[in-house]
Amino acid sequence: MNVFLASNTMWVINGILALILLGIGLYELYIYIQGRRSAKMLSEEEFKEGMRKAQVLDVRERDEFNAGHILGARNIPYTVLANSYNSIRKDQPIYLYERKKGLAVRTAIKLKKQGYQDIYILKSGFAEWTGKTKAK
Structure with a gap:
């Protein structure tokens, strides 16, 4: 049972990290596009x-x-x-x-x-x- 919880916890942490990285990438893309317009x-x-x-x-x-x-x-x-x-x-x-x-x-x-x-x-x-x- 502990192995199952540890595995799920790692998936959740990896998912959160992936979302953070995606958010940073989207923000940088937004700044790039706005910069080109400005x-x-x-x-x-x-x-x-x-x-x-x-x-x-x-x-x-x-x-x-x-x-x-x-x-x-x-x-x-x-x-x-x-x-x-x-x-x-x-x-x-x-x-x-x-x-x-x-x-x-x-x-x-x-x-x-x-x-x-x-x-x-x-x-x-x-x-x-x-x-x-x-x-x-």
Whole structure:
């Protein structure tokens, strides 16, 4: 009888773990789709070409920004974005980046919901940036 209960318990645990993994996968798919609707992904070359006429925003936290960032970028961490909408112009393109791109996608989704239209994300992120940088 104990073997039967242990076997059923393992099936339940495995089922719960499978549901959790499925939920995580579906959430990531949702973020990916929303990100594609909210912003256009740019290669480093495309990003460099357009950044002079855009607002370049680094959405990493202040300490990461101070350690190194794209020359000319402003730091508006994702964690304070809701308090910073007034400092972002709606009439100019917005170029977003962070270490990779997940946080930039979430930022783009929030900006799109606030009525911003011209939003772009550095596809490779700052981790692979080869252009000019600055550290504080």
